[in-house]
Amino acid sequence: MRIYEILADAARFAASRWQAAVAQGREEEKRLWSYVGESRNFVHMTGQVYRFEDYLEGLAPGAPPTASPALSAGKGGFSRPAVELFLEVLDEVPEPEQKQHVRVLIALLDFIADTGQTDDVEDFFINHQQYAPIAVAQFASRDEAEAWLMGVAEPPSPAYILIGDDYHQLWYMREDNTRGMYRDYVIEPIIKALTAKGIPPGAPSFHSRTEAEEWLKSHPAAPEAFVVIAGEYYLAVHHKRLKRHTLHHVASALREWEERKRTVEFGESREAGAPPAEEGE
Known part of the structure; x- marks a missing residue:
């Protein structure tokens, strides 16, 4: 679970820099910090967190971060300038913890470039509000989905799949190889x-x-x-x-949505020790 904490800490650092850019009216910098935030969301939503963890562990220890060569061929309308900005920030921030956050963000964009996903991420950044919540696979039945989930070495996690027309949330924990899914109301x-x-x-x-x-x-x-x-x-x-x-x-x-809300509200009231509402209230 350490990789989730690393990404969350880096995302909070990026959010603080975005807020500073907004306060100081630096529009281009604000856009680049937004871009890396959505890049992190893309990796998370498509179930690639452990894949990124492997990428991080494969980097040479102590090697200075650089822009991926995959970004040097004219690709990456946002990725290349974002990495260049982060390299500057890396030299500016004084605290080792802050420097580590910046290194993670640079590695994140390099990972996306090295795995050939830069165009997908930039499209997601520009157009994600026009897309349905991302599902990474579709299955005709739950049995088919569960057979796939139990048979694949490392399923994407966390990620949505479709069973028929319904969204289901996948989860997988590398640490103990547990995995599962549940119906989600998206x-x-x-x-x-x-x-x-x-x-x-x-x-x-x-x-x-x-x-x-x-x-x-x-x-x-x-x-x-x-x-x-x-x-x-x-x-x-x-x-x-x-x-x-x-x-x-x-x-x-x-x-179904009203029934789901009632179920959640009932569960919350039970946990809080409150009596359930009477019918018609």
Whole structure:
């Protein structure tokens, strides 16, 4: 679990420098600190934390940090200037702990470059608000997903997968090789927010799911769009990395989200020792 602490500490350092850049009106520097923050989010969300840990351990001890050669060929519209900024900051900060945070951030961008993910991260930085929550794999059934989870040497962690149309959270702990998954409610609150003011009229209508899926291949949602299938509203969600859509029945999703909230609230009230609310309160 040490790598999670290392990344969290480095992220807090980056956030403090971002705040300083905002206060002093240094817009370009602010953008670069934001970029490294989203780079860390990308590595975390795609389940590459242990992979980055291995990369860190493979660096030559005591070697001065440098920009990856993969960033020297004109790639990295944000990565290259970010590394150059961090190299300057490395010389400026006085405390050994601060220097270590900067080294981790440089290594993070080098890791992304050396693994060929710079374009993906820069696209994520610019456009992530237009994408659905990242899922790294999709399975037809839970049995299929569990067979994969137990069979792979080191699953991505933490990371979302899709089982059918539903999000599940994967977790894996390298220290004792434990792993598991659980249903997570990621899309449901988004559907709640999107429908709060009513579903806009004019949603395309289809007789069957197959017909809707075929239409979505040439009309991808960006990242989501309402459609009507057999008279019922669905939210079509585009998963760019997986090159597919999920379809979420709106009425069922809203009902499941309310049930989930009640379950969580009940559990919290039990832990706090408060009596559960009476029906109708």
